[in-house]
Amino acid sequence: MSQGLDVFKEGDDILLVSSKGKRRVVKIQGDRIHTHKGYLVTRDIIGRKPGIIVKTHVGEEMLALKPSVADYIPKLTRRTQVMYPKDIGYMVLSLGISSGAVVLEAGTGSGAATMVIASLVKPNGRVFSCDVNEESIKIARKNLERVGLIDYVELIHGDVKNIDFKVSFDAAIMDIPNPWDVLSRIVEFLKPSARICIIVPTMNQLEKVYRAMLDTNVAHLETVEIMLRRIRPFEGRVRPESIMIGHTAYLMIGAKILKENI
């Protein structure tokens, strides 16, 4: 991320932004880089600095930037519900994740949150991420290698119920269909006072997780939904965009407590 004075090299990823604001991460390889508005000639880009404006063979101008980790999120193979930056951003702050933290993730999915968290806890922290779906683990591994963060992540194929992590976690994330079934197991590996964030799309799941929290050593801190609305800031006609995402998921935040009252 902090290699800003470099130039684009073969094999690098590039973030292309169209004049209408559409963004896409593509790899610099082959003779041509294909976009939805014509192709770019690869040799015109290699050796140039990020931040330049490039032109496709049909004359469409695009901005060529270095991608951030969050730019990969929309691209991640959509095998599972993908977490959105608006949700991951709030989750990271609520969990108190910072550089050096050791974080558990139950439900790797496509690795969107894994990737962001790895970029924040490095170089001394780690993410342990498990998924029952082997394909998810493979895809996440590929994505983490692509963005150069695989060294900070332990990917584990298996059910969180059966894994002995052998570490204590500073924070945990659960993005699985049945978090109430494994909450008590996950809490065993949490340090006291550590935060946990459970991501669920329906209100019925909220209810079940809340019930499970009462039955476990987890105090409910808050449940939120985050809505993002894009605004058009153009001079003389500032207005919100007509269409927005109405719902992705709810975030439930809890903390591990010790049942020894004083």
Next chain:
Amino acid sequence: MSQGLDVFKEGDDILLVSSKGKRRVVKIQGDRIHTHKGYLVTRDIIGRKPGIIVKTHVGEEMLALKPSVADYIPKLTRRTQVMYPKDIGYMVLSLGISSGAVVLEAGTGSGAATMVIASLVKPNGRVFSCDVNEESIKIARKNLERVGLIDYVELIHGDVKNIDFKVSFDAAIMDIPNPWDVLSRIVEFLKPSARICIIVPTMNQLEKVYRAMLDTNVAHLETVEIMLRRIRPFEGRVRPESIMIGHTAYLMIGAKILKENI
């Protein structure tokens, strides 16, 4: 943050959460720790593990947790508009901030965003934060010392227009009343392709910043507002809370571009 097996010591901060979910960070000092529901006896807490449930002298139970950086945000002296976790979380992801990044902040305010970003870029990254208001710098310094993050921050009293930072930044934040006046200056210190986030509360400011981006080497990527709604997940009566924050600020995200078309 990752000292979960420790116990509370004199001088530590403690996050108290009431049974109604109210949260407050207080320092462990003196004989008594005062809350809005009676006091706690300090010596009952010292030596105990975070995560315990404590009781005030009037019998009110509270959860005693270790605070995360974000927990300090509501507490920060309200001299200036305070940024909310919902906004800081999205900003951090949009800017591609990760451990090791060197970040510029124009407008320290009370240091809420400074603190969060420092916790993410450490140990090898840095935040350079400047403010024209000397009192802001003092308060931010105190807050950063309190949370143990001052070593990762350069606090500078002065106008961003007149400061020679002598470094190139991976990302920048502007939380000042007149960002359009200094945008071109700030961009000089950004690496090409680096992202910048400008925080403004009114639509008129959006318009002016957008105009200033067109006049500078900054491409507009997106403008958003983030809304957060709290949900009550209690069994049999799941519903959103009646009152919510309707507006804090808009976030405008741009990227430094090079005006050499190809």
Next chain:
Amino acid sequence: MSQGLDVFKEGDDILLVSSKGKRRVVKIQGDRIHTHKGYLVTRDIIGRKPGIIVKTHVGEEMLALKPSVADYIPKLTRRTQVMYPKDIGYMVLSLGISSGAVVLEAGTGSGAATMVIASLVKPNGRVFSCDVNEESIKIARKNLERVGLIDYVELIHGDVKNIDFKVSFDAAIMDIPNPWDVLSRIVEFLKPSARICIIVPTMNQLEKVYRAMLDTNVAHLETVEIMLRRIRPFEGRVRPESIMIGHTAYLMIGAKILKENI
């Protein structure tokens, strides 16, 4: 409502709007009309036209308007959950209520919706409104008399389950805690194809009503929540207000169907 050329008379209601936009309906009676910013001298107002600006004895200017029916809503005695104009407005359109319609309301509450609907169905339409709570009926009667709409409303003290309305309704509203228990009864009095709106505050109630619709001759058309955000349109600093109502209730709209397929 359409007596705009009249002047204020003793006993009339008056809508006072403060310079900060606070609105309150008060009755013109006695020597003084008390506001939260001093009193007005009653004889200064009688005989004047609505639309004038008046001044309290401490010099506070207020706008003196004729109240609309919706202006009474915040004032209604808060015995029960009060419906908000944002919800009533959408409900009225979704139900296809128009002048001449005959409407059933289960759950009179304080009569907020009753009042609005009566003002729309008059002079030839009627609202039949019932409540198990006798006090609600008394309050609603008082409110309806005050706004001159009592002639268009049948107020009935009793459980909707036991009432024989002896008419067929063009539309129905249910604002009671257990709509699923009486849905099938209410549907008996609806004309085929007539719409029904059920108002509930929790998602658990939504689920139960949906289940009851499947068991009854009611097709679910849509379930919505309406959010209202106030905007400050002041020159040079246009922005949404900081605080907003985050939740009042969900509206479920259905239609009576005939179970004779073709």
Next chain:
Amino acid sequence: MSQGLDVFKEGDDILLVSSKGKRRVVKIQGDRIHTHKGYLVTRDIIGRKPGIIVKTHVGEEMLALKPSVADYIPKLTRRTQVMYPKDIGYMVLSLGISSGAVVLEAGTGSGAATMVIASLVKPNGRVFSCDVNEESIKIARKNLERVGLIDYVELIHGDVKNIDFKVSFDAAIMDIPNPWDVLSRIVEFLKPSARICIIVPTMNQLEKVYRAMLDTNVAHLETVEIMLRRIRPFEGRVRPESIMIGHTAYLMIGAKILKENI
């Protein structure tokens, strides 16, 4: 609207609701009624009661309802920005429109609001609606005839600046691109204390209208935006829909005042 015991006749409109909730108003005419899921045989529908479930030639079940006025809104020819039921509903209540009112509409557009207001003010009230675009007037006339409300509307082709309405209005609506230019003219025809609602899509227009209100005898009461979110109430998986409309327009509500202070 209140002819619920009738049966469908040739020439009637019918609201078809698919199993997925898609709604469309079509006319009963010809041999077949075409839908996006096959056709219906017209003679199977004529003589049946509204509320029945019908089947297309490919076996798709649809609900056959009598349309309400609001059901026509999505269908209206999209020559101009169309007002949404969520906005019209709130507007109607804010303006205090009720049966018998005489209402001015500047900017007929496709007649969506015209139609709803006519259905509410009838039989003794009237809507005077003008538009500079002759085509709009023609389309609105056709739509109003179709729903049987043309008798309650005066459609006027022309600029509101040049029209002498010769009546005093109880309320006014402006849905035109430049409301600030004609506000003072419109106010001349308003009764004192009467409300006016100005509909604009951008924040810049809000500012200009607010300025114009200060220069005219109009007090600003409130400016709002109304957001509607659809909810899926299905058992065991209650959740908001993923996509929502993020913005349609702002509503500014004012009242005509008399500049004679007391």
